[in-house]
Amino acid sequence: MKNTIYDVLIIGGGPAGLSTAYLCHKHNLSYLVLESGKAIFQGIANTYPEGKLVYASKPKDAPQPFMVDELRPPDKPVTVESYLQYVQHFVQHENLHIQTEVDFEDIKDERDGLTVMTSKGAYKAKKVILSFGSNIPRELSVYGDAKMVAKNVDDASKYIGIKTLVIGGGNTAADVIINILRTKREAGDTNPVYWAHKAEIFDVNKETAQRLGEEILLGGNIRLLPGATPRIGEVDDEGVDRLVIRINEFKQADGIDLYHALSFPMQNVIACIGSQGPVPIFDKLNIQSIACTAGVCKIAKEGERLVLLSAEFESTRKGVYVIGGAISPSYMKISEGSITEEKHPNLIYTAINDAYYVVEAIRAKLGKS
Numbered sequence: 001m002k003n004t005i006y007d008v009l010i011i012g013g014g015p016a017g018l019s020t021a022y023l024c025h026k027h028n029l030s031y032l033v034l035e036s037g038k039a040i041f042q043g044i045a046n047t048y049p050e051g052k053l054v055y056a057s058k059p060k061d062a063p064q065p066f067m068v069d070e071l072r073p074p075d076k077p078v079t080v081e082s083y084l085q086y087v088q089h090f091v092q093h094e095n096l097h098i099q100t101e102v103d104f105e106d107i108k109d110e111r112d113g114l115t116v117m118t119s120k121g122a123y124k125a126k127k128v129i130l131s132f133g134s135n136i137p138r139e140l141s142v143y144g145d146a147k148m149v150a151k152n153v154d155d156a157s158k159y160i161g162i163k164t165l166v167i168g169g170g171n172t173a174a175d176v177i178i179n180i181l182r183t184k185r186e187a188g189d190t191n192p193v194y195w196a197h198k199a200e201i202f203d204v205n206k207e208t209a210q211r212l213g214e215e216i217l218l219g220g221n222i223r224l225l226p227g228a229t230p231r232i233g234e235v236d237d238e239g240v241d242r243l244v245i246r247i248n249e250f251k252q253a254d255g256i257d258l259y260h261a262l263s264f265p266m267q268n269v270i271a272c273i274g275s276q277g278p279v280p281i282f283d284k285l286n287i288q289s290i291a292c293t294a295g296v297c298k299i300a301k302e303g304e305r306l307v308l309l310s311a312e313f314e315s316t317r318k319g320v321y322v323i324g325g326a327i328s329p330s331y332m333k334i335s336e337g338s339i340t341e342e343k344h345p346n347l348i349y350t351a352i353n354d355a356y357y358v359v360e361a362i363r364a365k366l367g368k369s
């Protein structure tokens, strides 16, 4: 446990988290950003296509300007790469406090504040801002701990010389495979890439299929494993964490099942099995959400669960706030005794402006305004 008690701990270093950090820095609140990716803005780096233009979009009915001008995208759209580079320089220039490759796990209430549990230990704070966006990578649901399995590829050369397993049947998995096949081909590595999917049919678009076909014709060594399911995380005799993937199962009358399986060191496995919204995390944290009933919600569909927040973005868990993409496209706002669905477009504008309002509220609560 680190001894410092921060005024504010910020989970996620995207537009919402970094704007919060910058405002804390400006107003002398102590803070730390915990980001699970290798760098800030990892969410954007992972989801925007290469060369995509970033627009300074504002909802039509929004009266306010961007409240943190320093982080807004320029009016004349620039590529995502230039925007990321600009933000990185800004963070370095301001010397903002950020720890990368830290996965947020849980929050515990303590007498003197909140303790945030992470993959790299515990941190203490008076207030916690959840700004982890809307794309939470799905975990592999296998018995045992498969958390070490990568969700994406930042450096395909790590897989040169090893047999790699990619799990998932869609475009993201195919893109990862194309990237690894190309890197292996260029390095003269003939070790195969195994591609496992729980369904019998892989589901990729035409353009991705063409690029994959090209890699295969150029010599890419790929082994398809349709109908395969990840089953168990195990540790071998040498202490290496491994993932077993079943490729065939034979049910027998005597109740003893036979199966064929392959076992891969977890560090050779990449799981591209999609993302989910943050509701499971809110449940785990005991943050209350409400299911939309017919006629109550205009944006969310019937049955969808929306997180319950005060006008200042504080959740039902005292001292824990939620902002940015994590509460888009709408949330339930408690205000003056009533609860209504509040529209919250998933835009950089909304993320930045949420940060402004939340820091103002925290400054007032901590007596630092």
Ligand SMILES: Cc1cc2nc3c(=O)[nH]c(=O)nc-3n(C[C@H](O)[C@H](O)[C@H](O)COP(=O)(O)OP(=O)(O)OC[C@H]3O[C@@H](n4cnc5c(N)ncnc54)[C@H](O)[C@@H]3O)c2cc1C
Pocket (backbone or CB within 6 Å): 011, 012, 013, 014, 015, 016, 017, 034, 035, 036, 037, 040, 041, 042, 043, 044, 047, 048, 049, 053, 054, 055, 056, 057, 102, 103, 104, 105, 131, 132, 133, 134, 135, 136, 323, 324, 325, 326, 345, 346, 347, 348, 349, 351
């Ligand atoms: C393809 C695409 C194009 C878009 N184009 C535009 C555009 O042109 N203009 C615009 O205004 N908006 C655009 N958007 C929307 C915009 O990117 C989002 O509204 C914005 O990124 C939300 O910011 P955020 O900080 O809330 O979340 P994110 O940007 O998602 O940041 C969340 C951060 O939290 C980290 N994180 C996640 N889980 C954890 C965890 N457990 N522990 C620690 N850290 C964690 C993530 O790695 C990430 O860095 C686009 C979105 C997409 C997908």
